[in-house]
Amino acid sequence: MDSHTILTPKNNKANILLMGLRRGGKSSICKVVFHNMQPLDTLYLESTSKPTTEKFHSLIDLSVMELPGQLNYFEPSYDSAKIFSQVGALVYVIDSQDEYLNALTNLSMIIEYAYKINPLIHIEVLIHKIDGLSEDYRLDTQRDIMQRTGDELLDLGLEGVQVSFYLTSIFDHSIYEAFSRIIQKLVPELPSLENMLDNLVQYSRLEKVFLFDVNSKIYVATDSSPVDIQTYEVCAEFIDITIDLDSLYENGDQARPAIKDEVKCISTLQNGVTLYLRQMIRGLALVALVRVDNEGDVYGGDKIEDEENGNYYQSCRDKNLQQSLAIIDHNVNVFKQGLEKVWEHSRIRS
Amino acid sequence: MSNASRKKLLLMGRSGSGKSSMRSIIFSNYSAFDTRRLGATIDVEHSHLRFLGNMSLNLWDCGGQDVFMDNYFTQQNSHIFKMCEVLIYVFDVESKEVLKDIEIFQKTLANLAKFSKNCKIFILLHKMDLVQLDKREELFTIMMKTLINQSLKYGFQIKGFPTSIWDESLYKAWSSIVCSLIPNMEHFEKNLLKFNDIIEAEEIILFEKTTFLVISHFSSAQEHNLLTGAGASDLDPKRFEKISNIIKTYKQSVSKLRTHFQSLVLHGSFSSIFIDVLTDNMYIMIVLPNKSLESAVRDKDEELLILDNIKRARKWFEKIEGGK
Ligand SMILES: Nc1nc2c(ncn2[C@@H]2O[C@H](COP(=O)(O)OP(=O)(O)OP(=O)(O)O)[C@@H](O)[C@H]2O)c(=O)[nH]1
Ligand SMILES: Nc1nc2c(ncn2[C@@H]2O[C@H](COP(=O)(O)OP(=O)(O)O)[C@@H](O)[C@H]2O)c(=O)[nH]1
Numbered sequence: 001m002d003s004h005t006i007l008t009p010k011n012n013k014a015n016i017l018l019m020g021l022r023r024g025g026k027s028s029i030c031k032v033v034f035h036n037m038q039p040l041d042t043l044y045l046e047s048t049s050k051p052t053t054e055k056f057h058s059l060i061d062l063s064v065m066e067l068p069g070q071l072n073y074f075e076p077s078y079d080s081a082k083i084f085s086q087v088g089a090l091v092y093v094i095d096s097q098d099e100y101l102n103a104l105t106n107l108s109m110i111i112e113y114a115y116k117i118n119p120l121i122h123i124e125v126l127i128h129k130i131d132g133l134s135e136d137y138r139l140d141t142q143r144d145i146m147q148r149t150g151d152e153l154l155d156l157g158l159e160g161v162q163v164s165f166y167l168t169s170i171f172d173h174s175i176y177e178a179f180s181r182i183i184q185k186l187v188p189e190l191p192s193l194e195n196m197l198d199n200l201v202q203y204s205r206l207e208k209v210f211l212f213d214v215n216s217k218i219y220v221a222t223d224s225s226p227v228d229i230q231t232y233e234v235c236a237e238f239i240d241i242t243i244d245l246d247s248l249y250e251n252g253d254q255a256r257p258a259i260k261d262e263v264k265c266i267s268t269l270q271n272g273v274t275l276y277l278r279q280m281i282r283g284l285a286l287v288a289l290v291r292v293d294n295e296g297d298v299y300g301g302d303k304i305e306d307e308e309n310g311n312y313y314q315s316c317r318d319k320n321l322q323q324s325l326a327i328i329d330h331n332v333n334v335f336k337q338g339l340e341k342v343w344e345h346s347r348i349r350s
Numbered sequence: 351m352s353n354a355s356r357k358k359l360l361l362m363g364r365s366g367s368g369k370s371s372m373r374s375i376i377f378s379n380y381s382a383f384d385t386r387r388l389g390a391t392i393d394v395e396h397s398h399l400r401f402l403g404n405m406s407l408n409l410w411d412c413g414g415q416d417v418f419m420d421n422y423f424t425q426q427n428s429h430i431f432k433m434c435e436v437l438i439y440v441f442d443v444e445s446k447e448v449l450k451d452i453e454i455f456q457k458t459l460a461n462l463a464k465f466s467k468n469c470k471i472f473i474l475l476h477k478m479d480l481v482q483l484d485k486r487e488e489l490f491t492i493m494m495k496t497l498i499n500q501s502l503k504y505g506f507q508i509k510g511f512p513t514s515i516w517d518e519s520l521y522k523a524w525s526s527i528v529c530s531l532i533p534n535m536e537h538f539e540k541n542l543l544k545f546n547d548i549i550e551a552e553e554i555i556l557f558e559k560t561t562f563l564v565i566s567h568f569s570s571a572q573e574h575n576l577l578t579g580a581g582a583s584d585l586d587p588k589r590f591e592k593i594s595n596i597i598k599t600y601k602q603s604v605s606k607l608r609t610h611f612q613s614l615v616l617h618g619s620f621s622s623i624f625i626d627v628l629t630d631n632m633y634i635m636i637v638l639p640n641k642s643l644e645s646a647v648r649d650k651d652e653e654l655l656i657l658d659n660i661k662r663a664r665k666w667f668e669k670i671e672g673g674k
């Protein structure tokens with residue numbers, strides 16, 4: 001790969017540098033998050049020896065550059081200063097199942113260097129492969145790593161540097177959650193997006209809404225209520241279900257091309273929750289969780305045993321649901337227009 | 351409940367071949383991943399499953415370790431092999447002892463010929479995912495040839511499927527097994543046809559509610575091909591079992607919100623799909639083609655109409671289920 005093309009990205013805000021000792025899990029993370037590789041298949045990954053870059057086109061154009069562990073960044077042939085000056089975030093991967101003291105020394109050395117060149121850089125540490133640690137041990141490990149990193153930085157006179165830590169594994173959704181948060185810090189439009197989503201939640205009475213990048217299942221924004229990992233997982237999986245079902249009837253019949261530019265999927269669950277998905281622009285999808293109550297239902301939705309009453313409440317709920325959905329449809333249209341404007345605006349600027 | 355609607359199914363094969371894994375995925379909402387937790391089955395595990403209203407399946411999952419197998423063929427033989435409706439026999443395609451596997455299968459046939467000579471036999475050549483893609487068909491053909499020859503000696507016709515818990519092949523096999531037990535199949539088909547005269551769908555599929563196995567389906571492309579003599583439709587021939595797989599995965603997913611799946615409406619890029627409860631024991635899926643450019647306007651009306659029609663169709667299908 002031509003190192004010049006890697007080193008001259010356009011918008012330096014949206015570049016992420018992925019670093020860490022070898023076998024820490026960097027390539028696996030890239031493959032799983034950006035290429036939908038099955039976690040188990042990463043066992044057969046070759047060790048990376050050259051810097052590689054992943055391009056990721058979503059609301060923002062992002063590039064993730066992986067620097068292999070054995071690379072000597074301070075060798076003169078690599079223009080490390082230039083690399084570090086052009087990235088928005090440094091993501092450092094630590095293998096939590098391995099002896100990590102070396103990694104911590106390496107980490108603080110890199111932080112010192114990166115910070116000197118680019119004081120605005122976000123420093124993000126993934127305490128990775130936590131699937132191998134017991135629940136208690138995870139928190140102990142995190143505490144220990146945070147403590148030691150703090151001490152090292154103190155010794156280097158860098159006590160003001162902000163470092164964020166995440167517990168991650170490619171075997172569950174934690175890696176997506178971490179990347180979502182890391183990337184969100186690099187989206188300059190985030191505050192206005194969040195604001196728009198908060199409005200949507202309020203006017204449509206949604207319980208939770210995510211704006212997902214469909215390919216990677218990273219969410220580029222969500223409303224300001226806290227993220228419950230289970231809700232996130234169900235919403236992310238709902239995207240797959242929708243795509244899988246839709247593609248089943250994609251036949252070779254040329255006479256009937258896809259007419260709709262917009263996929264929409266709505267699924268009701270037995271406890272009155274409805275999942276709502278709408279395709280947006282730029283490979284994004286909006287997924288929301290809606291809870292529809294039965295008006296006048298004092299006992300709570302699922303306790304009705306009497307057949308006749310059950311039907312009555314069911315039809316009440318159906319009616320409420322149809323009304324809610326009509327409102328949501330309308331508000332989501334408004335949101336989509338807003339999103340298009342945000343995107344236009346950011347394209348002009350960059 | 352009458353005896354006729356109570357069906358005994360034997361699930362047999364050597365230890366580790368994957369019997370309990372399949373059972374747990376099809377009938378207990380396990381994911382393929384969850385099956386790694388399963389230990390070897392001790393003796394026989396019975397499960398009673400209600401199926402389509404008045405049918406009850408009695409599945410005997412027979413632990414396959416040699417000690418147990420020897421017992422089934424000697425002391426327990428009449429207990430195990432009496433009054434069987436269906437035998438599902440599982441072979442591990444990666445097995446290192448093929449001859450021994452076949453020998454045990456023969457013993458099973460001999461006992462079955464003695465105690466339940468009208469039993470239907472299904473063979474699952476399992477763990478196909480472990481075989482290289484281009485070798486699968488050859489392996490399947492060779493193995494089935496041997497097994498068919500063996501079975502004929504005992505007067506049995508067998509039906510075989512390549513299966514794996516890691517793809518949808520599992521659902522195709524089990525759907526076929528379960529459909530072989532439904533006596534009034536042709537009624538379902540007739541009613542689907544009738545229903546389609548009203549809604550003019552591209553495809554209608556009926557699923558059993560808990561397993562999401564396909565019971566019956568109607569495809570307009572198929573009808574059309576019969577009339578014009580054209581080739582098979584260009585839709586994915588594996589779509590039925592794929593849908594079972596997708597919805598099972600979805601059911602697993604929403605269980606994280608401590609609830610159950612109820613219905614789904616998808617306005618997709620190629621068609622509109624409606625999945626809804628039909629009767630106490632069945633789900634229906636209706637696929638409509640995307641017709642016109644003003645479809646967005648039509649969507650709402652169309653949607654209500656379809657959902658209404660499903661409600662109306664409920665009565666017909668409840669009748670068939672009741673065996674009338
Ligand atoms: N690769 C692969 N592994 C499978 C498949 N089906 C089952 N397994 C694995 O095989 C192992 C044994 O499966 P079981 O279902 O316990 O086997 P069993 O036939 O019930 O064994 P006994 O109860 O001892 O008779 C489990 O670890 C499963 O995860 C498959 O299709 N492919
Ligand atoms: N248990 C576990 N193993 C992981 C995880 N992520 C990566 N690995 C394994 O770690 C090994 C090294 O990963 P690789 O991506 O090549 O590391 P790199 O040298 O940093 O790019 C591989 O065998 C992966 O399967 C994880 O979250 N949990």
Ligand SMILES: [Mg+2]
Pocket residue numbers: 369370371389390391411413414
């Ligand atoms: Mg077992």
